[in-house]
Amino acid sequence: MDNMPKLLIIAGIVLIVIGAVWAFGGKWLQFGRLPGDIVVEKENFTFYFPIVTCIVISVVASIVMYLFRLFK
Incomplete structure (x- = not known):
């Protein structure tokens, strides 16, 4: 398989996981309402x-990208 289909499959899975966490974990995870946010x-x-x-989010994304490059 080429790299592009693999990338699209992984991106789709990541978006599904993020959507599920956002939908079901939104009551417990208060992203967007952290101390230090300006209102x-x-x-x-x-x-x-x-x-x-x-x-x-930037720090978490950087760590995930680092781990992808580490295990590539």
């Missing part, structure tokens, strides 16, 4: 910037 609420305006959530 500004005014009368008719709400600004939300999940900076800490972005950092956590």
Whole structure:
């Protein structure tokens, strides 16, 4: 098999797992509501910037990519 079909299959599996965790684990995993995320609420305006959530996702993605390269 070529590399592209393998990559698409792996990407699909990863998206399914992420979707399942998001759907069923959303009550317990409070991504997007971590301490350090910026929330500004005014009368008719709400600004939300999940900076800490972005950092956590980036670190986890970097570790996963490192492990993929390590075992390749």
